[in-house]
Amino acid sequence: MMSSSPHRKKILKEVNIGVSSDDADVTYLSWEIKYPSALNSFQQIMRQARNKQIVIFLDYDGTLSPIVDDPDRAFISNEMHSAVRNVAKYFPTAIISGRRRDKLTFLVYELAGLTELYHAGSHGGVDQEIEDEGNEDLDFT
Numbered sequence: 001m002m003s004s005s006p007h008r009k010k011i012l013k014e015v016n017i018g019v020s021s022d023d024a025d026v027t028y029l030s031w032e033i034k035y036p037s038a039l040n041s042f043q044q045i046m047r048q049a050r051n052k053q054i055v056i057f058l059d060y061d062g063t064l065s066p067i068v069d070d071p072d073r074a075f076i077s078n079e080m081h082s083a084v085r086n087v088a089k090y091f092p093t094a095i096i097s098g099r100r101r102d103k104l105t106f107l108v109y110e111l112a113g114l115t116e117l118y119h120a121g122s123h124g125g126v127d128q129e130i131e132d133e134g135n136e137d138l139d140f141t
């Protein structure tokens, strides 16, 4: 996603090859200004949401699960599981992912048992796992 935050680790790696930590901080701060945290504007969001239906859209990798080496082992922690289940009690909640939908179905529905969530996957373009299934780019469940 274009709005993914610059990873601090990646920035710190760059520091070792000649980019100063000041530059890394500037990069991160610039990103934060462009994509401010919703948590810092919570009251404002609540005011604007009054009398409106709130729907929650969440990313999977790096959001609901940590980034790990093996994509098949990117699991939702118990703590995150409870948090998402709690959110889904109050708001329609969907996971929108770059993964293949069947993999997302397995991780979210079968493994985590979060059957109350909607989920959509765009076939895992990042992994080059796109298969010619004759489907549209985005499937919704």
Ligand SMILES: O=P(O)(O)OC[C@H]1O[C@H](O[C@H]2O[C@H](CO)[C@@H](O)[C@H](O)[C@H]2O)[C@H](O)[C@@H](O)[C@@H]1O
Residues within 6 Å of the ligand: 059, 060, 061, 062, 066, 067, 068, 069, 070, 071, 072, 074, 096, 097, 098, 099, 100, 123, 124, 125, 126, 127
């Ligand atoms: O839109 P997302 O739900 O964030 O999915 C984007 C891609 O995520 C997965 O790859 C990323 O996470 C892996 C597991 O932590 C990691 O090994 C990989 O380096 C990351 O790029 C997933 O495998 C892809 O299919 C998704 O497109």
